[in-house]
Amino acid sequence: MKDASSEIPPTEEHPPVFPDRVWWKSPELRKLNFCVLSLLLLSSSSGFDGSLVNGLEDLDSWVSFMGHPTTTWLGSINAIYWIGGFVSTSLAAWICNIYGRKIGIYMGVTLLLAGTILGTAAPNGNAYLGSRVLVGCGFGWIGSSAPLLLNEIAWPPHRGVSSALFMVGYYVGAVISSWATFATRTYTTSWAWRLPTLLQFLCPLIAIPGVLFVxxxxxxxxxxxxxxxxxxxxxxxxxxxxxxxxxxxxxxxxxxxxxxxxxxxASSTGYADMFKTPGNRRRLFITVTLGLFAQWSGNGVVSYYLAMVLDTVGITNTRDQLLISACLQVWNVIFATIGASSVERFGRRKLFGTSAVVMLASYIIITGLSRSFDKTGSAGIGTAVIPFLFVYFAGYDIVLTPMLTAYPCEIWPFGLRSRGLNILWLSSISATIFNTFANPIALGAIGWKYYIVFVVVLCFYAIIPYFFYPETRGYSLEHVARIFDGEDAVGPxxxxxxxxxxxxxxxxxxxxxxxxxxxxxxxx
Structure with missing residues (x-):
């Protein structure tokens, strides 16, 4: 007789005895991974946007169309996307709790389609700005629903990796966007920027059959x-x-x-419950700080203003800037995938520590090289910044990309999970909106000295996860509560x-x- 317990996943008191299944040999896991892949593709729209504006800044036709944006106006073009996301994410969290996770995805895809069409056909800069609001609202809905659904349908032994892979789709979109703008840089018509804008819906379009199947x-x-x-x-x-x-x-x-x-x-699962218990207050602190670190660790400068960063070190040729941006996005996909695939092998805490050390060390070097270039004007010193930008993003990619949504989704209990993810997005988007206005002004005013701010933030990033972020490797989605709330946190x-x-x-x-x-x- 076959022992039924051999097919049952473990609790903390029992060693892992999950069924030995190779996903591509198992029909149900092939079906599940098709659903997971479709959800991963939905996160591409945000990465596409970040890279898109970065590339469009190098296209004369778009710069002319938008009225030669600089400082505050350029910040507004970037920030309006995130303002749309900020507005929609709280509504999405509420709707997902009442009507289910899938309705948020449907709303998000619809808004992405509407925004993409409007942006591609925009007759003037104001219409283009409006399209970015719609696209931002679309990602607000998707970002507040797709990670929840992915976590809650995943095969338990694969949940950690599957969840971490969600934000890798961010860089898949960034790769498509950066190479699209590189390919259209020589176009003499407005299709130099209209075609990359149209491609923003490419990955969500591919994902639609799978989304309907989920x-x-x-x-x-x-x-x-x-x-x-x-x-x-x-x-x-x-x-x-x-x-x-x-x-x-x-x-x-x-x-x-x-x-x-x-x-x-608890009698309710509202936002006030996030403050009621020590476990929830710790979860809230982790969620808010993770959202801030994801945007205030220096990546925002390079993600949206790489052209300005390269200008400060003497790399001003449009072709060179677009090529560096495109190669950087491919690099990001590789290391984000490595990080997501390693969350169960090495654990969250080791990856957070490795990430902090790599990012801090490389950013200090970038700051020093930028200062030297500012003093000497040496082309060699300016070029030396580039490899350390890649090293810095390798450190960022292995944790702050995959764990951005995965970690909050797994530490919050079911009743507060959508609200926890909402808090993550609100803190991250708030930081991004601040950055998009402050970064171009600060870079234009003080240049490389602005990098010192992020060196300080990275010091906090090295300290706070070490003391406050617990290891969740090996726990099921339900049993993670025991880390924060004690052994009686879950039912029988x-x-x-x-x-x-x-x-x-x-x-x-x-x-x-x-x-x-x-x-x-x-x-x-």
């Missing part, structure tokens, strides 16, 4: 009392439609237990219930054991 979150379904629907979704994605699988029974029990425990611990273990069922079943047939497991789920 089911609703089983955790949200269980929270609404729709347990049988949730069991069917989990069975379809994790057990080849076998709803009586002990593994599926365990998942349903575990999710039910965690959601029940949350409801018993599904494995303990199933072990009891198997013991009572003795040496009967496997089908009888599974039937007993299902009956136990219904009683719970």
């Amino acid at each position: 089911p609703e979150s089983p955790r949200w379904l269980i929270s609404q009392g729709r347990v049988e629907e949730a069991r069917q979704v989990l069975a379809n994605l994790h057990a080849n439609n076998d709803t009586t699988s002990p593994f599926i029974t365990y998942e349903v029990l575990d999710i039910q237990g965690a959601i029940t425990a949350e409801k018993e611990a 273990s599904g494995k303990e219930v199933l072990d009891c069922v198997v013991r009572e079943g003795g040496e009967g047939e496997e089908e009888e054991e599974k039937a007993g497991s299902v009956a136990q789920v219904e009683r719970v």
